[in-house]
Amino acid sequence: MEILNKNIDGKFYAKKVLKKIYPLSQDFLYKFNRRPSLAVIIVGDNPASKIYVKNKIRVAEENNIQSIEITLPAQTSEEELLKRIDSLNKEVEVDGILVQLPLPKHISEQKVINMISPEKDVDGFHPINFGKLYMGIPNFIPCTPLGCLYMIKNEVRDLNGKSAVIIGRSNIVGKPMASLLLSSNCTVTITHSKTENLKEHCKKADILIAALGSPEIIDDTYVNENTIIIDIGINRVEKPKEKVKSKLVGDVNYEKVYHLANKITPVPGGVGPMTIACLMHNTIKAAYQNQKHNFIDLLEEHT
Ligand code: GUN
Numbered sequence: 001m002e003i004l005n006k007n008i009d010g011k012f013y014a015k016k017v018l019k020k021i022y023p024l025s026q027d028f029l030y031k032f033n034r035r036p037s038l039a040v041i042i043v044g045d046n047p048a049s050k051i052y053v054k055n056k057i058r059v060a061e062e063n064n065i066q067s068i069e070i071t072l073p074a075q076t077s078e079e080e081l082l083k084r085i086d087s088l089n090k091e092v093e094v095d096g097i098l099v100q101l102p103l104p105k106h107i108s109e110q111k112v113i114n115m116i117s118p119e120k121d122v123d124g125f126h127p128i129n130f131g132k133l134y135m136g137i138p139n140f141i142p143c144t145p146l147g148c149l150y151m152i153k154n155e156v157r158d159l160n161g162k163s164a165v166i167i168g169r170s171n172i173v174g175k176p177m178a179s180l181l182l183s184s185n186c187t188v189t190i191t192h193s194k195t196e197n198l199k200e201h202c203k204k205a206d207i208l209i210a211a212l213g214s215p216e217i218i219d220d221t222y223v224n225e226n227t228i229i230i231d232i233g234i235n236r237v238e239k240p241k242e243k244v245k246s247k248l249v250g251d252v253n254y255e256k257v258y259h260l261a262n263k264i265t266p267v268p269g270g271v272g273p274m275t276i277a278c279l280m281h282n283t284i285k286a287a288y289q290n291q292k293h294n295f296i297d298l299l300e301e302h303t
Contacts (some may be wrong), residue, residue, distance in 0.1 A: 002122055006261060006262070007269075008102075008228075008230075008263050008264065008265045008266075008268050010270040013151050013274055014273035014274050017277040017278070017280075018063060021063050021150065021281060021284055025063055025064035025065055026289065028287055029220070032291050036065050036066065037066040037096070037283075038067050038096040039070060039094050040056055040097065041081070041085070042072070043073075043103055044072065044104050044277060046102065049102070055061060056098070059276045060182055060280065061145070064207050068252045078108060078111065081099075081103075082115050094120065095286045095287035096121075096282065096283040097121070098119055098123050101172070102168060114127065117295070121287050124139075124142040124143070124176070130171065134179050136183055140285070140286070143279045144173050144274075144276035145173055145177040146178040146180070146278045146281075146282075147274025147277065148271060149181070150278070151271075152230065161185065162187070162206040164187065165205035166184040166190045166210045167191050167192070168213065170211065173211040174190060174209075177211070186207065189201055199249055203222060204224075206226060206227065206228065208228070208230070210231050210250065210252050211251065214235070215250075216237075216249050216253040218253060219257060222248075225261075225262065225287055226245070227260075227261050228261055228263045229257065229263070229265065230265050230269060231266075231271065232247070232271050233251030233252070234267060235248070235249050235250070237249055248268050250265055252267075257300055278299070281299060285297065
């Protein structure tokens with residue numbers, strides 16, 4: 001009997017996207033005599049953020065994208081951070097700007113996001129990019145939802161009329177994910193911490209997006225045998241009963257759900273690699289647009 005692999009392989013899809021990125025960054029260098037560039041700002045020393053930033057910079061360099069890492073101490077004032085962003089906005093040869101979130105509590109994330117020039121906003125978090133996405137005329141689409149949609153479209157050929165249920169209503173993931181799935185003709189439900197009968201909503205989903213930020217909450221009582229599960233959570237948890245001290249898990253209890261679900265993104269190796277690949281895509285796009293050069297969106301057929 002054939003053993004069915006239900007995993008959605010994020011590393012495979014990320015490689016597929018990055019394979020198209022490298023020749024474009026080469027072409028950009030040839031045309032404009034410089035590499036596309038991405039400035040990444042990290043404030044403070046949140047251990048998870050440091051790892052994410054390190055990975056973003058590594059993948060940028062591997063793909064011929066110049067990275068500018070700016071590490072600021074936790075006590076950096078909001079004013080100082082806004083000034084740094086303002087000067088990066090004015091640097092002609094900086095194509096993309098990303099400020100890693102979360103920020104220390106004394107800094108307003110919204111003010112910081114508003115400060116990034118919409119043309120350099122490779123995260124797609126600026127209100128202009130957010131609004132454009134909701135109007136169905138996107139420019140920069142947030143990387144995690146974009147990566148998820150790419151995988152969903154490759155796994156589910158026909159999304160018309162499918163029921164998509166999203167757990168979580170953040171501006172970074174839940175809301176843009178809802179907008180993308182709505183534009184793809186899904187019937188979308190956004191649920192959150194105050195939703196009544198959460199399980200009943202989830203059980204009806206053809207596509208279930210877990211972005212609630214709580215480790216391994218979603219088990220097989222939230223899922224049906226047709227559900228495709230996209231697990232956006234990345235949580236480090238202690239595992240005293242296992243050999244390792246701690247490990248990364250998603251918002252979905254993978255072990256409990258795997259036997260029932262149709263398909264599932266594992267953690268790690270699911271959504272994470274696609275987020276970074278989409279960041280590279282958005283950076284290349286920002287670079288060509290910065291040079292007033294036409295850019296054929298690589299992911300357009302999937303968004
Ligand atoms: N923190 C968690 N996810 C993200 C992301 O996609 N972009 C930024 N800037 N910060 C994050």
